[in-house]
Amino acid sequence: MERWEIFLRALAERVAVADENNLTARCWKLSTLSSEIKAVIKANQKALRATFPTARGVIDQLKRMGWIHPVAVQSPKDAVALEFLLLDMEAGKGDPINPLELLQAFLPDGVISYFSAISYHELTTQLVSHHHVARITPAKPQKNVESATAPESGPKTEAAERNPLGTEIFSIEGVGYYSNRRDASLVPGIQTRVVAPRCWLRITTLEQTLLDGLMQPTRCGGEAVVLEAWETSVKQLDAERMADHLEKIQREDLDRRVGAMLEMLGANFPSSTLGRRLNTVKDRLMIQAVPEIPLLAGLEFSASNQTWKIQTP
Numbered sequence: 001m002e003r004w005e006i007f008l009r010a011l012a013e014r015v016a017v018a019d020e021n022n023l024t025a026r027c028w029k030l031s032t033l034s035s036e037i038k039a040v041i042k043a044n045q046k047a048l049r050a051t052f053p054t055a056r057g058v059i060d061q062l063k064r065m066g067w068i069h070p071v072a073v074q075s076p077k078d079a080v081a082l083e084f085l086l087l088d089m090e091a092g093k094g095d096p097i098n099p100l101e102l103l104q105a106f107l108p109d110g111v112i113s114y115f116s117a118i119s120y121h122e123l124t125t126q127l128v129s130h131h132h133v134a135r136i137t138p139a140k141p142q143k144n145v146e147s148a149t150a151p152e153s154g155p156k157t158e159a160a161e162r163n164p165l166g167t168e169i170f171s172i173e174g175v176g177y178y179s180n181r182r183d184a185s186l187v188p189g190i191q192t193r194v195v196a197p198r199c200w201l202r203i204t205t206l207e208q209t210l211l212d213g214l215m216q217p218t219r220c221g222g223e224a225v226v227l228e229a230w231e232t233s234v235k236q237l238d239a240e241r242m243a244d245h246l247e248k249i250q251r252e253d254l255d256r257r258v259g260a261m262l263e264m265l266g267a268n269f270p271s272s273t274l275g276r277r278l279n280t281v282k283d284r285l286m287i288q289a290v291p292e293i294p295l296l297a298g299l300e301f302s303a304s305n306q307t308w309k310i311q312t313p
Contacts, residue, residue, distance in 0.1 A: 006047045007058070008067075010040050015087055018200040025198040027071070027097060027105040030083040033059065059085070071097055073170040073177075082106070082170050088198075101199050103133040103177060106169060110135055111190050112203040113180065114212055114219040120193075121206045123229035124221065130165055131177045132219060139185035164218050180219070188248035189241070206233060207242040211249070214257040217296040223313070226296060234267045243274035253293055255281045260295055260310035285309060 014036065015025040028036070034055040041048055041055070053061065062068040071084035084102060100112050100120060114132040118124050166178035189208025193201045204212060210233060212219075213226035220226050246255055259278040262268070269275040285308065294301055294311040301311040 003048050010044050017197050023200040024105045026088050027101045028085050033085055073172055075170050076168045099131050100201055104201055107133045112201055115221045117204045117209040118229050123232045124225050126225055134180045134182040136184050137181050140183055189245045207245055215297050230261055234265050239269040239272040239274040243277050256308045260305045260308040
């Protein structure tokens with residue numbers, strides 16, 4: 001029993017709070033928690049001795065002790081079953097868990113994006129029908145506008161190419177959870193938010209989330225959700241931060257979409273870096289012939305904003 005006391009004390013210290021290296025100290029994938037337990041056993045090997053149970057044996061014992069509660073998820077057909085574990089003595093069996101905590105546990109170095117981020121920032125009144133976590137990949141060379149507005153690709157599998165939402169990783173009560181690959185050059189706006197002492201989230205900023213809605217409306221919930229998000233946030237968005245994101249992304253088609261959206265909402269930031277940036281783009285469009293593009297990439301609209309050369313709802 002003394003060995004278990006040593007182990008439990010060491011494990012409790014290790015998972016007491018979240019940090020930059022371990023954002024989810026409460027919710028774990030089976031494989032991740034197994035690795036953490038192995039590390040605790042190795043660090044205390046002398047006191048625990050070689051006969052101490054394996055990580056799998058420890059997890060089974062912690063389940064019996066009520067320290068660990070399985071979280072039920074449905075894996076896609078023909079996929080390896082995922083198992084999530086809630087390491088929380090005070091949680092009851094079947095207690096609800098934050099969907100974003102599950103996403104972060106699935107991909108600890110991932111970034112919560114799209115519809116999930118819109119919901120987190122409270123930019124929509126609609127129920128979230130799908131959740132997203134992104135694996136950030138190294139920046140690629142800039143492509144032309146038509147190629148750049150195509151959906152960011154997921155892993156190169158036939159199933160992922162057929163599904164515009166990305167690669168399904170699991171579902172809960174009919175709500176799908178998806179993973180995506182995102183080019184680092186298109187996602188400069190990433191921040192870490194503290195939800196609870198044992199749960200932090202790496203998530204897109206409000207301004208990045210709004211830009212994502214223009215580039216990836218389907219993954220952000222569709223036209224109605226994106227338009228609601230912009231209308232809801234127009235008075236609270238940080239114009240300087242958005243200008244910084246646009247400067248790093250360096251895509252004129254996105255600048256035009258932002259300009260048209262703000263004009264449509266009657267928003268104006270004349271004295272800000274964002275306002276000056278958009279005025280520069282607007283002046284250039286007066287003398288430059290460019291094809292019209294839709295306000296939301298991949299969708300079609302019948303109205304036209306000639307100032308920004310944008311199709312609008």
